Every structure is written in structure tokens, then in C-alpha cells.
Amino acid sequence: MGKSKGSRITITLECECKNNKVNSINKRKKGIARYTTSKNKRNTPNRLEIKKFCSYCNCHENFxxxx
Structure with a gap:
């Protein structure tokens, strides 16, 4: 028999900036950057927050x- 997934779940991370920046030099295109990852809900029951690269505002932002 195969192993069960256990307590790991798939989550979606979304950029906080949502292109609210006024400076149009850093903007590439309009939209919302999202990443998909998994986490162990037993070890991290709270919402996850990670600093990653946002391709829409072309900088590192909190997701x-x-x-």
C-alpha cells in the first residue's frame, strides 16, 4: 500500500504589493504574482509569510x- 500524504497541504502564496506602487519604472506588467507550495499544518498552523521575487513589480516582496 502507498503512503498517505499525512498533514502536508498545498497552499497558495500571493504578493502583498498588488501593483499599488506609483513608480512606473519598476513595473513590468499588470497582474498578481502567485506561488504554489506545500506546508506541514502540524508544524506551522499559522498563515505562512515568505519573502520571494515578484515578477510583476520586479523586486523582492512579502508573499x-x-x-
Whole structure:
């Protein structure tokens, strides 16, 4: 028999900036940057927050768990 997934779940991380910056030099295109990853809900029961690269504002921003 196969192993069960256990307590790992798939989550979606979304950029906080959402292109609210006024400076149009750093903007590439309009949209919302999202990453998909997994986490162990026993070890990290709270919402996850990671600093990752946002391709829409072309800089490193905080990404928060939305799902």
C-alpha cells in the first residue's frame, strides 16, 4: 500500500504589493504574482509569510498565504 500524504497541504502564496506602487519604472506588467507550495499544518498552523521575487513589480516582496 502507498503512503498517505499525512498533514502536508498545498497552499497558495500571493504578493502583498498588488501593483499599488506609483513608480512606473519598476513595473513590468499588470497582474498578481502567485506561488504554489506545500506546508506541514502540524508544524506551522499559522498563515505562512515568505519573502520571494515578484515578477510583476520586479523586486523582492512579502508573499502571504491566501488559501
Amino acid at each position: 502571504k498565504e491566501i488559501k
